[in-house]
Amino acid sequence: MRRTWADEFSGGSVLVVAGGFLLAVAGVAATASQPVLDPQIAIAFGALIAVGELVRVNLPGDRSAAPIGAAGGLAYALLGDFRMPDETIPTTYGVLQVVAVSTIAILVGAVPHMAVGQPPRLESLARRVLIAGFAALLFRPLYTNGYLKDISDGGWRLPALMLAIVLFCGLVDALLAALARSGRERSPFMAAARDELGALVGIGSAIGATGVLIALAAEVMGYWALPLFALPLLVAQFSFRRYASIRATYDQTIQALSRVTEVGGYTETGHSQRVAQLSVAVGREMGLSEDAIKDLKYAALMHDIGQLSLTDPISGGATTLIARDDQRRIAAYGAEVIRQSGMDRVAHIVEQQTEPFRRPGQPFDANIPIASRIIRVANAYDDFAGGSMESVQRMYALGRLREGMAEEYDPLVVDIASRVVERTMLVDV
Amino acid sequence: MQQLRRAAKVYLAVVTAGASAALIAAVVAMVDDRQHLQVLLVLAPMFVLSLHLKSRMTQQVDLSANVPILIAAYLIGGWSVACLVGVSAVVLDRRKSISRVLFNNAQWVLMGLAGGLVYDAMGGESMQTLPDKGFSPELLPPIVVSIAAVIAVNAGLMSGILALQEQIRPSTIWRSMVLSSVGPYFAYGLLGLLMAVLWSIGEGFAAALVLLPLLVARRAWNQYAEQREAYESTIRALVQAVETKDHYTRGHSERVSRASVLIARILDMRDDRVEALRYAGVLHDVGKLGVPTRVLQKTGPLSDMEFAAIKRHPRNGTEMVRGIAFLEEAYNGIMHHHERLDGRGYPLGLSGNDIPEFARIIAVADAFDSMTSTRSYRGARDVSEALSELEKCAGTQFDATMVQALFSALERDPWTTVAPAERRQLDIELGSPTFDHDDPTANLPTEPDAQVAAEAAASEALNERTLHRRDVLGRGGWS
Numbered sequence: 001m002r003r004t005w006a007d008e009f010s011g012g013s014v015l016v017v018a019g020g021f022l023l024a025v026a027g028v029a030a031t032a033s034q035p036v037l038d039p040q041i042a043i044a045f046g047a048l049i050a051v052g053e054l055v056r057v058n059l060p061g062d063r064s065a066a067p068i069g070a071a072g073g074l075a076y077a078l079l080g081d082f083r084m085p086d087e088t089i090p091t092t093y094g095v096l097q098v099v100a101v102s103t104i105a106i107l108v109g110a111v112p113h114m115a116v117g118q119p120p121r122l123e124s125l126a127r128r129v130l131i132a133g134f135a136a137l138l139f140r141p142l143y144t145n146g147y148l149k150d151i152s153d154g155g156w157r158l159p160a161l162m163l164a165i166v167l168f169c170g171l172v173d174a175l176l177a178a179l180a181r182s183g184r185e186r187s188p189f190m191a192a193a194r195d196e197l198g199a200l201v202g203i204g205s206a207i208g209a210t211g212v213l214i215a216l217a218a219e220v221m222g223y224w225a226l227p228l229f230a231l232p233l234l235v236a237q238f239s240f241r242r243y244a245s246i247r248a249t250y251d252q253t254i255q256a257l258s259r260v261t262e263v264g265g266y267t268e269t270g271h272s273q274r275v276a277q278l279s280v281a282v283g284r285e286m287g288l289s290e291d292a293i294k295d296l297k298y299a300a301l302m303h304d305i306g307q308l309s310l311t312d313p314i315s316g317g318a319t320t321l322i323a324r325d326d327q328r329r330i331a332a333y334g335a336e337v338i339r340q341s342g343m344d345r346v347a348h349i350v351e352q353q354t355e356p357f358r359r360p361g362q363p364f365d366a367n368i369p370i371a372s373r374i375i376r377v378a379n380a381y382d383d384f385a386g387g388s389m390e391s392v393q394r395m396y397a398l399g400r401l402r403e404g405m406a407e408e409y410d411p412l413v414v415d416i417a418s419r420v421v422e423r424t425m426l427v428d429v
Numbered sequence: 430m431q432q433l434r435r436a437a438k439v440y441l442a443v444v445t446a447g448a449s450a451a452l453i454a455a456v457v458a459m460v461d462d463r464q465h466l467q468v469l470l471v472l473a474p475m476f477v478l479s480l481h482l483k484s485r486m487t488q489q490v491d492l493s494a495n496v497p498i499l500i501a502a503y504l505i506g507g508w509s510v511a512c513l514v515g516v517s518a519v520v521l522d523r524r525k526s527i528s529r530v531l532f533n534n535a536q537w538v539l540m541g542l543a544g545g546l547v548y549d550a551m552g553g554e555s556m557q558t559l560p561d562k563g564f565s566p567e568l569l570p571p572i573v574v575s576i577a578a579v580i581a582v583n584a585g586l587m588s589g590i591l592a593l594q595e596q597i598r599p600s601t602i603w604r605s606m607v608l609s610s611v612g613p614y615f616a617y618g619l620l621g622l623l624m625a626v627l628w629s630i631g632e633g634f635a636a637a638l639v640l641l642p643l644l645v646a647r648r649a650w651n652q653y654a655e656q657r658e659a660y661e662s663t664i665r666a667l668v669q670a671v672e673t674k675d676h677y678t679r680g681h682s683e684r685v686s687r688a689s690v691l692i693a694r695i696l697d698m699r700d701d702r703v704e705a706l707r708y709a710g711v712l713h714d715v716g717k718l719g720v721p722t723r724v725l726q727k728t729g730p731l732s733d734m735e736f737a738a739i740k741r742h743p744r745n746g747t748e749m750v751r752g753i754a755f756l757e758e759a760y761n762g763i764m765h766h767h768e769r770l771d772g773r774g775y776p777l778g779l780s781g782n783d784i785p786e787f788a789r790i791i792a793v794a795d796a797f798d799s800m801t802s803t804r805s806y807r808g809a810r811d812v813s814e815a816l817s818e819l820e821k822c823a824g825t826q827f828d829a830t831m832v833q834a835l836f837s838a839l840e841r842d843p844w845t846t847v848a849p850a851e852r853r854q855l856d857i858e859l860g861s862p863t864f865d866h867d868d869p870t871a872n873l874p875t876e877p878d879a880q881v882a883a884e885a886a887a888s889e890a891l892n893e894r895t896l897h898r899r900d901v902l903g904r905g906g907w908s
Binding site: 159232236252264 | 627631647652653657665670671
């Protein structure tokens with residue numbers, strides 16, 4: 001998955017990065033101008049956050065996350081009384097110190113990644129600073145002004161308050177992530193927000209719980225609370241890493257096997273890849289959900305797998321140019337293969353890719369999945385244009401698509417596909 | 430459900446009696462000193478609930494929330510509370526076999542007993558005293574040793590029943606269960622400690638939150654397992670699609686993979702390598718896609734050109750799977766599975782131990798399956814015939830170690846040969862006049878035939894078996 005600076009600074013990402021940057025500068029400047037309060041505690045939490053940043057993971061769906069760093073930031077924001085070796089002391093630092101400690105620790109933790117050429121995604125760093133600052137803003141004034149004295153001696157009220165703050169922060173974080181994603185992938189904000197909120201439920205709840213628990217337990221365990229409570233989250237993170245890695249392997253396998261028709265001489269080199277890229281770009285712009293995009297991508301990569309059953313390859317592998325009945329038989333065979341692998345939705349998409357958008361004199365056929373309509377258009381475009389970057393060839397292909405809009409191709413899909421092609425930058429899949 | 434063996438019955442009786450004695454002692458202790466009754470009343474329902482939730486999920490890998498609760502029980506209330514918490518799950522135990530109900534619940538009781546007694550013996554104090562004393566590393570040694578005791582009891586009891594009833598070798602149990610469970614159990618122990626800490630400061634409410642990362646991790650594991658399954662069936666289906674080019678090789682890749690794994694197990698290969706070998710076996714012939722169908726299906730002798738085309742398939746296959754992140758060894762297995770020990774194979778003509786281990790294994794498995802399945806020019810040979818043929822070629826074509834390993838493997842798990850495949854119509858010719866315009870699936874296979882089904886069943890059985898061995902301890906129970 002290649003990222004470019006253009007992706008990094010598109011639309012919503014700029015807002016998030018700029019907001020995080022301004023807050024970070026304000027925090028560091030304000031903290032530098034006066035002595036750091038509770039310096040040992042600041043160093044301990046800073047270390048936790050830096051380590052968390054160091055062991056950050058890529059979660060499924062191209063999400064970069066530092067669960068332990070995020071939990072450390074939340075815990076530092078929500079910290080009340082702290083057990084020193086011989087006494088329990090109240091903490092005195094304020095919101096801006098939380099921001100400053102988080103910022104510096106995150107930057108320190110990011111240095112090794114940059115050294116090995118894996119710079120962090122700025123937007124996700126900015127979000128972590130913003131969220132730590134936000135949690136501190138909600139909690140620290142209440143605590144330092146003594147409003148929490150009544151509820152802080154055991155019982156459910158203090159944990160409940162902390163959980164509420166953490167939950168709220170989680171929602172804000174998801175919305176910020178959606179803002180950045182919708183800019184990066186050119187998808188509608190609402191679709192991105194839905195995906196991000198869905199992703200929050202899993203690891204997000206573990207991050208929030210760990211932040212709250214570290215803050216609570218520090219009252220009796222002191223520094224020990226930090227590593228000990230962070231460990232379970234590390235285990236959870238490990239499971240997610242395993243999941244993400246099998247997802248990636250699965251992806252690679254489907255990409256590799258989408259090339260079997262090319263190696264077998266049935267289709268042109270790169271055809272499936274290009275169809276998948278165009279399909280995914282169109283699907284994102286249409287606001288399909290993350291899961292639907294995944295199905296779309298797999299279906300697009302394997303849309304020609306049915307050609308393996310042909311005794312003689314079709315010229316150039318271009319299914320757009322053969323009779324519809326033959327197209328259907330190839331698609332049906334491909335769907336059969338895919339169905340045996342248990343991907344029923346993907347199989348259905350592949351099966352339906354040959355169907356025209358509507359029949360003469362009839363309204364449009366809602367039974368054909370949107371993904372099939374997208375693949376039909378992307379496949380036709382690639383059959384007409386090939387991998388050509390020449391604008392003449394591309395314009396010719398788009399022209400052919402527009403001619404077919406009366407019944408062959410969904411006009412909305414053709415429209416969006418034209419826009420994507422004209423932008424000429426295809427997204428990576 | 431098979432019958433319990435005699436030795437296993439005696440074993441079960443001893444274990445159950447031990448647990449019953451521990452329970453009676455625990456009840457007596459509880460009646461004498463009721464200060465920990467509250468701990469029992471909170472933790473026992475949590476224990477029951479988490480075990481109940483668990484049994485409703487189907488999964489291969491399970492991160493149990495029960496062990497942390499059991500450990501928290503003795504850290505706060507001592508061995509008697511842990512024994513009683515351990516037996517509490519019997520109320521909702523829905524396992525059908527009475528012997529399994531008895532064994533698993535007895536095991537929980539004895540684990541709680543062992544942990545609690547060792548913790549006391551090491552001078553561990555109830556966590557209730559923590560707020561006054563504060564947390565210090567001196568608390569850790571008793572906890573660590575007590576967790577080791579819990580592991581020892583669990584592993585000892587499990588290997589007893591598995592060795593007596595299911596005849597699994599102790600070395601296999603030791604490697605796949607005990608070693609792999611040490612990490613998770615110390616993580617569980619940590620969670621138990623954290624629950625006890627929060628309990629001690631009056632945050633019993635928050636103690637439940639400790640289990641949240643565990644539940645989240647468990648969900649990720651389930652997703653992982655599902656995804657892995659999907660991954661495997663995808664590879665299987667796509668390989669089957671590849672095999673349609675050559676009707677007589679259907680199921681071949683899957684069987685080669687199976688035989689390779691059998692050999693690897695005899696060689697005591699590490700689990701992750703076995704895994705990579707399994708994929709290499711399935712994908713070893715994927716490069717045949719680049720060979721013209723005409724050549725693959727030809728029954729007469731091949732011309733030099735045609736043979737050259739066939740000889741390209743290991744290289745093609747390796748090229749195709751390059752993008753998939755396997756172990757490097759898997760690529761080597763695919764690349765070199767047609768090398769011969771005497772150096773007269775292809776593509777590179779490597780000889781002896783220069784041929785990667787994976788390739789030497791796959792070569793034997795490949796030849797074995799070719800001989801025992803039907804070919805266009807002959808029927809299937811039987812297993813003993815094929816084995817003696819392999820023995821003849823050991824040393825020149827095949828590695829004798831691998832042939833010997835296959836021998837031993839087949840002595841243990843007899844090879845199931847299945848009826849030869851019927852040729853089915855798969856070729857589509859464009860513009861074929863027999864095509865029915867209303868039925869897009871005419872002439873296309875819609876149901877897997879008997880052989881495919883048998884293959885699937887056999888490979889599933891194998892998978893289940895290995896998973897069972899590996900994860901039985903992670904489940905904390907005999908199921």
